[in-house]
Amino acid sequence: MSAELHLSHLHKRFGGLVAVRDVSFSLAPGEVVGLLGPNGSGKTTVMNMISGALPCDGGSVKVGTTDITRMKPHRVAKHGVARTFQLVRPLPTLTVGENVMLSLAFGKKRHWGREARDLAEEKLAFVGLEGRGGEQVGNLTYIDQKRMEMARALASEPDILLLDEWLAGLNPSELSIGIELVRHLQGQGITVLLVEHIMEAVRALCSRCIVMSAGEVIAEGPSAEVLARPAVIKAYLGDDHA
Amino acid sequence: MKTPLAFALAAVVLAALAAAPLFIPDYWTGVLLGMTGYVALATAWALFSGPTRYVSLATVAFFGVGAYTVAVLNEVLPYPLVLLCAGGIGAAMALVVGLSTLRLAGVYFVIFTFGLAELVRQTVSWWEVNVTYTMGRYVFLPFEGRHIYWQLLALAAVTLLISWAIGRSRLGLALKAIGDDETVAAHAGINVTRIKLMLFVISATLITLVGAIQAPRWTYIEPSIVFNPTVSFMTLIMALLGGAMRLWGPLVGAVPLFLLFEWLSVSFPDHFSIILGLLFILIVFVMPQGVLAKLEDLRGRGKP
Numbered sequence: 001m002s003a004e005l006h007l008s009h010l011h012k013r014f015g016g017l018v019a020v021r022d023v024s025f026s027l028a029p030g031e032v033v034g035l036l037g038p039n040g041s042g043k044t045t046v047m048n049m050i051s052g053a054l055p056c057d058g059g060s061v062k063v064g065t066t067d068i069t070r071m072k073p074h075r076v077a078k079h080g081v082a083r084t085f086q087l088v089r090p091l092p093t094l095t096v097g098e099n100v101m102l103s104l105a106f107g108k109k110r111h112w113g114r115e116a117r118d119l120a121e122e123k124l125a126f127v128g129l130e131g132r133g134g135e136q137v138g139n140l141t142y143i144d145q146k147r148m149e150m151a152r153a154l155a156s157e158p159d160i161l162l163l164d165e166w167l168a169g170l171n172p173s174e175l176s177i178g179i180e181l182v183r184h185l186q187g188q189g190i191t192v193l194l195v196e197h198i199m200e201a202v203r204a205l206c207s208r209c210i211v212m213s214a215g216e217v218i219a220e221g222p223s224a225e226v227l228a229r230p231a232v233i234k235a236y237l238g239d240d241h242a
Numbered sequence: 243m244k245t246p247l248a249f250a251l252a253a254v255v256l257a258a259l260a261a262a263p264l265f266i267p268d269y270w271t272g273v274l275l276g277m278t279g280y281v282a283l284a285t286a287w288a289l290f291s292g293p294t295r296y297v298s299l300a301t302v303a304f305f306g307v308g309a310y311t312v313a314v315l316n317e318v319l320p321y322p323l324v325l326l327c328a329g330g331i332g333a334a335m336a337l338v339v340g341l342s343t344l345r346l347a348g349v350y351f352v353i354f355t356f357g358l359a360e361l362v363r364q365t366v367s368w369w370e371v372n373v374t375y376t377m378g379r380y381v382f383l384p385f386e387g388r389h390i391y392w393q394l395l396a397l398a399a400v401t402l403l404i405s406w407a408i409g410r411s412r413l414g415l416a417l418k419a420i421g422d423d424e425t426v427a428a429h430a431g432i433n434v435t436r437i438k439l440m441l442f443v444i445s446a447t448l449i450t451l452v453g454a455i456q457a458p459r460w461t462y463i464e465p466s467i468v469f470n471p472t473v474s475f476m477t478l479i480m481a482l483l484g485g486a487m488r489l490w491g492p493l494v495g496a497v498p499l500f501l502l503f504e505w506l507s508v509s510f511p512d513h514f515s516i517i518l519g520l521l522f523i524l525i526v527f528v529m530p531q532g533v534l535a536k537l538e539d540l541r542g543r544g545k546p
């Protein structure tokens with residue numbers, strides 16, 4: 001079952017800097033939505049507030065009807081929210097399979113033993129790392145590390161998946177593999193919030209986009225339409241192009 | 243090796259070690275006693291500090307508190323209750339220390355734990371001088387070396403058993419993840435603070451019990467004896483030498499180093515500290531991952 005994600009009037013200050021100002025949006029179950037904006041516009045900060053990595057200074061985050069605003073990351077995870085990180089963060093002392101088993105062992109359903117091993121293998125197969133659970137993380141290529149991180153996020157059996165520039169740094173053929181993977185998630189009914197700079201991916205995956213600039217939401221709507229709006233083009237490229 | 247076979251083998255070795263004092267001279271029982279004490283200390287230390295990499299120098303704080311609890315209570319309560327009290331006090335102290343310090347990371351944690359050991363020692367000294375007017379206490383318990391040795395042997399076996407059980411459980415996986423990246427661990431659903439605290443308390447309680455059990459051996463106890471910081475350093479270096487991330491690592495490090503220290507302190511009593519320091523440096527440089535990892539490495543390289 002997918003849960004809906006609601007953000008309302010989210011607010012975050014770092015000292016004198018307002019990083020996120022009054023951000024509200026919501027995702028329907030099973031939707032893949034892009035969260036766009038130039039560097040420093042507050043996208044990752046929003047992600048961090050949803051996942052509990054950063055406390056909010058104001059506003060609320062709800063998953064379905066549950067308020068997760070003040071929850072720590074481990075409790076947010078148990079409410080069906082999983083994420084990947086902007087810079088891929090594998091756990092090097094664990095094997096590839098153990099990285100995935102970790103989320104299974106401490107996710108919503110707390111799998112362990114043979115069951116967890118089988119499920120980990122299943123998740124690895126889903127992202128294209130079949131039979132490679134015994135390998136050391138350090139030996140994986142960049143795309144494979146990203147795949148493993150995706151498998152780890154999926155292993156907690158989330159309703160909502162936050163992908164923070166998961167497609168960044170891939171070459172064109174890897175990119176199309178990545179896009180295909182995210183599309184598969186959609187088929188499984190997972191709600192995805194995608195922070196992304198790669199427009200090709202956004203157009204291919206996201207039915208809807210939310211654009212942020214300087215901590216505020218400046219546009220929201222169907223992808224093709226939003227990306228053509230003057231305010232969005234101005235935020236990305238400056239006045240001359242609008 | 244299959245698990246039942248490994249257990250049978252461990253039981254045989256344990257029985258042989260337990261029978262040893264009946265056949266060897268008292269001096270060697272004493273050596274075995276000291277060695278078993280350090281095996282228990284190093285294994286207990288590595289329970290928490292191994293996977294999480296929170297290097298604790300507070301070993302002697304708990305060790306000393308254990309010894310002092312016995313010194314204070316041995317004439318008031320029956321011995322099993324004294325041990326229970328020591329364990330309880332160690333656990334309570336670890337809980338307080340853990341709650342206030344586990345937010346510290348890296349070198350700050352190391353310095354804090356070192357400071358803690360000094361703080362406890364100075365506090366006990368101050369209390370004894372100014373409140374109870376007794377610098378030094380006597381422990382009169384009807385134990386011979388082998389009795390203490392048997393208790394330590396049992397404690398070391400229990401510690402290894404706990405370490406084995408944790409290593410197989412999801413707790414072990416969580417601890418390794420915490421050592422790698424606490425943020426990722428938390429986002430995978432792990433209650434990082436609770437698990438760190440839990441392991442710190444288990445580890446500290448075991449360390450306190452080692453101190454408590456060893457107390458009768460000294461007969462006379464004062465802060466400079468039972469709060470000697472060398473205990474913390476020895477425990478640390480033993481665990482590192484063997485490999486703090488492995489079940490048998492601390493044991494593999496503790497046995498040879500204890501024998502070496504014993505020989506050094508007899509043969510070079512004046513230069514003991516210098517040699518100890520050099521040895522620390524050597525171990526950290528040559529085998530930062532420990533002997534067991536080094537052996538695996540060499541074996542791996544031997545293959546084509």
